[in-house]
Amino acid sequence: MHHVLRRLDLNLLPVFDAVFRHRSVRLAAIELSLSTSALSHALSRLREFLKDPLFYRDGHKMCPSVYACELAPFIAETLASLNKHLCPAEPFNPMLNDGCFKIAVTDYTAFCVFPGLMKALNASAPNLRFELCHLPHNPALTELLAGEVDLALSFSEPGDDKHPEMEETDLFSDEFVVASNMQRTSLTLEAYLAAGHLVVTPWNEKQGLLDSHLERLGLKRNIVIKTPSMLSSPFIVAESDLLMAIPTFVADKFAQIAGVKIFDLPFKAPRFTVKIYSHKRSGKREAADWLKTIMVSNVKNCQGRTLSDIA
Structure with a gap:
């Protein structure tokens, strides 16, 4: 492979390019x-090496041969591309950077992070851009490893396995409460299991986090609706007898907007951790680390607590 390049001194190419120009x-x-x-x-x-005169003198000018004219655009393009890609990256400057971060989210994680984040970035990184995408599976290992997304916002339960190529940054801890229509006055375990349920499955998974936990307790709830979107869910609950498990981070907001009542879960369930996932060898490592720090700080300010505060 590259048998020609192995015999050619590549330092000669800038010479050709400069004489041609x-x-x-x-x-x-x-x-x-x-x-x-x-x-x-x-x-x-x-x-x-090329077995061609390349240039001949015509008065004070060096005129290119036909072969040189054919080579010139390819050499110029190759040198420009190498110069661009081999140039050491400039230090990340959030005030000047106009790059785009592609981030895998769910309705819930976007709701928790981005309203406050965009407000915080108005002053510190006004030109940064974001492309938020919903992926059909969790976690976004394939896309992160392939560089198709820069970060992924997701959640895990205690004991979940860690991928050796992934960095996990704890964003905050949360737990589920139950949303109901305004007519309900109390919620017992018996009433919870007897009711119909709306379950949000952002990655179209077969079971929600609580269903796996209920199975371990030998219990099962009656799922009437499964949906990947959290946006419409509290409004459906407000107009029906369905119950919906909802994270506390968004419960108060949805209670005000949709007119639902919030109850504690009538059984104990483990907390879950919302995390930022990134690839250890990301090409945007410096910028991604800066953004993760801003996200953690901003969520702490908005929520008033982090994992360390809760522990």
């Missing part, structure tokens, strides 16, 4: 900080 050995030598004799020697080596 300037039509002058002297001006090309000045640009490349070489003596005219050194540049002429380099040009001779390239002529010998």
Whole structure:
């Protein structure tokens, strides 16, 4: 592979490019900080390798051969591309950066993070852009490993396995409460199991987190509706006899907006942790680390608590 490149001194390509653009050995030598004799020697080596005169003198100008005219655009494009991609990355400056972060979210994680985050970034990173996407599965390992998304906001329960290539940043801890229509006055375990339930499954999973926990307790609830979206769910509950498990982070907001009543779960269930997932070898490592720090700080300010505060 690359049998030609192995025999060619690639330092000769900028020489060719400079002579072609300037039509002058002297001006090309000045640009490349070489003596005219050194540049002429380099040009001779390239002529010998390519078996073509490449340039001939016409008065004070170096005119390209037909072959040189054919080569020139390819060499110029290759040098420009290499220069762009091999140039050391500049330190991340949030005030000046206008890059785009692609982040995998659910309705819930976007609701928790982005209203406050965008307000915080107005002053510190006004030109940053975001593309939020919903993925059909959790966690977003494939997309993160392939570089298709920069970060993923998701959640895990105690004991979940960690992927060796993933970094997990704890964002906050949360737990479920129950949303009901306004007519309900109390909620016992018996009433909970007897009622119909709306379950939000953002990745179209077969079971919600609480269903797995109820199975371990030898219990089962009656699921009437499964939906990937949390947005419409409290409004459906408000107009029906259905119950809905909802994280406390959004419960008060939804209670005000949709007119639902909030009850504690009538059984004990483990808390879950909302996390930021990132790839350890991400090409946006510095920028991603900065953004994760801002996210954690902002959620702490909005919620008034983090994992360390709760523990």
